[in-house]
Amino acid sequence: MSSHKHKKRSLSNESLPSQPTKVPRTYDEVQVTESSQQFIAEHYSNRSNQTIEEREASPIIHLKKLNNWIKSVLIQSYTKKNDSVIDIGCGKGGDLIKWDKARIGYYVGIDIAKGSIEDARMRYNGDASHKRRVFSFPARLICADCFTVHLDEVLQDEAPFDVCSCQFAMHYSWANEEKARIALQNVAAVLKPGGYFIGTMPDANVIVRKLRETDGLEFGNSCYNILFDDYYYEKKFLPSDPFGIEYMFHLEDAVSCPEWLVHFPTFQALADEYGLELVYKKNFHEFVHEHIKNPVFAELMKVLGALGDGMSKDTISADEWDAAYIYMAFVFKKIGPSHIRSQRNPRRLAAPISPEDILLVQ
Numbered sequence: 001m002s003s004h005k006h007k008k009r010s011l012s013n014e015s016l017p018s019q020p021t022k023v024p025r026t027y028d029e030v031q032v033t034e035s036s037q038q039f040i041a042e043h044y045s046n047r048s049n050q051t052i053e054e055r056e057a058s059p060i061i062h063l064k065k066l067n068n069w070i071k072s073v074l075i076q077s078y079t080k081k082n083d084s085v086i087d088i089g090c091g092k093g094g095d096l097i098k099w100d101k102a103r104i105g106y107y108v109g110i111d112i113a114k115g116s117i118e119d120a121r122m123r124y125n126g127d128a129s130h131k132r133r134v135f136s137f138p139a140r141l142i143c144a145d146c147f148t149v150h151l152d153e154v155l156q157d158e159a160p161f162d163v164c165s166c167q168f169a170m171h172y173s174w175a176n177e178e179k180a181r182i183a184l185q186n187v188a189a190v191l192k193p194g195g196y197f198i199g200t201m202p203d204a205n206v207i208v209r210k211l212r213e214t215d216g217l218e219f220g221n222s223c224y225n226i227l228f229d230d231y232y233y234e235k236k237f238l239p240s241d242p243f244g245i246e247y248m249f250h251l252e253d254a255v256s257c258p259e260w261l262v263h264f265p266t267f268q269a270l271a272d273e274y275g276l277e278l279v280y281k282k283n284f285h286e287f288v289h290e291h292i293k294n295p296v297f298a299e300l301m302k303v304l305g306a307l308g309d310g311m312s313k314d315t316i317s318a319d320e321w322d323a324a325y326i327y328m329a330f331v332f333k334k335i336g337p338s339h340i341r342s343q344r345n346p347r348r349l350a351a352p353i354s355p356e357d358i359l360l361v362q
C-alpha cells in the first residue's frame, strides 16, 4: 500500500497526455499544480473532429450512441416547443440536432473551450464536415468559465430560460466549493421559476463502490480507466469534506483528464439552497431500463442503434455497458412564482453565427 499523503492533490496540465492515450499509471508520474481547469479547457479545445467513418469505427461507438439516446430522452421529456435553452458546457454543439428536434425557440451554448465553441459555430452554420442542416432556432455562443463567471450578468438580455442543460460537465465544477456554488447559483439565476435543469454526470456512488471493490486505486475496463491518488488509500470519503475529490479519468477515444467526484446529497442540498428542487435522479442503467419501455424512446433507440437494430449482432459490448454504469442523469426544477415568463427573443431570427458574434468572457 502506498504511503499516506497529507494534502488533497491536483493534477498538472504539463505531464498529462494531450491526446486520449493511456492514463498515467501512478500519481507520482504527474506533477502537482493547480491548473487542472486550464488543462481541461485545453484538452477539450484540442480534441479534433472525427469523420463519420472514424466515429463509426470508435471502440465506444455504442456507448456514444447510448449517451446520445439518454440526452435525447431527457431533452424530449423536459422541453416544450419554442422553449429558450441554455446549454452549459455545450462542447462542440453535439446536441444541436436534438434541440432542433425538440423545436426549441432559442439556444445559448456556453463552454470554456474556445476550440469547441468554434466547432459548435461551424456545426450550427453547417460546413463541409457537418451535413448541411439549417437550424430553425436562433442561437448564440459564448466562451466562458461557467463555474467562475456570474452568468446572469452576462445574459441580462436573454435570461430567464425555460431549460438549462448541462451534459457531462457539471462534475468539473466540483473542484472546490466556490466553483460548485457558482455553478448551481448560475443555473438557478438564469432559469425561470418552473424551468428545468437537466443533466448527466458521473455517478460518485458507483465510482466509490468500484474503487472499494478493487485491490489498488485504479480500475476500469477496455473502455475506461479511473485512477485515484495515494491520498485516498483508505478509500474513505467524508460527507463533511465533499469537494476537490479528484481522480484521473480516461475514456477510450474520448477523454483523458482530471475529474471530481460529486457527492450527490451535497449537490442536492446546494441546489436546494439556490431554489432548485430535485425531480429525478437515476443511474444510466436504471434510466435505460425505465425509458426503453416507452415505445417512442424504444423506436429512437433502434434508430440511433446503441443497442443494435434488433436484427444484427452489432450491439453495445459488455465493457461499454459497464462504462455506462458510472454515469447518472438528473433533473431539477426551479421553484418560485411561475408567472415569470422566459424571453422569447422575438426579434431574433435563425442566422449564421460569425466568429465576431462569439462573446469571449474572461
Ligand SMILES: C[S@@+](CC[C@H](N)C(=O)[O-])C[C@H]1O[C@@H](n2cnc3c(N)ncnc32)[C@H](O)[C@@H]1O
Binding pocket: 040, 041, 044, 045, 088, 089, 090, 091, 092, 094, 095, 110, 111, 112, 113, 116, 144, 145, 146, 147, 148, 166, 167, 168, 169, 172
Ligand atoms: C464531456 S464534455 C461534454 C460536452 C457536451 N455537453 C456533450 O454532451 O457532448 C465536457 C464539456 O465541459 C466543458 N467544461 C469543462 N469545464 C467548464 C467550465 N468551467 N465552464 C464551461 N465549460 C466547461 C468542456 O470544455 C467540455 O466541452
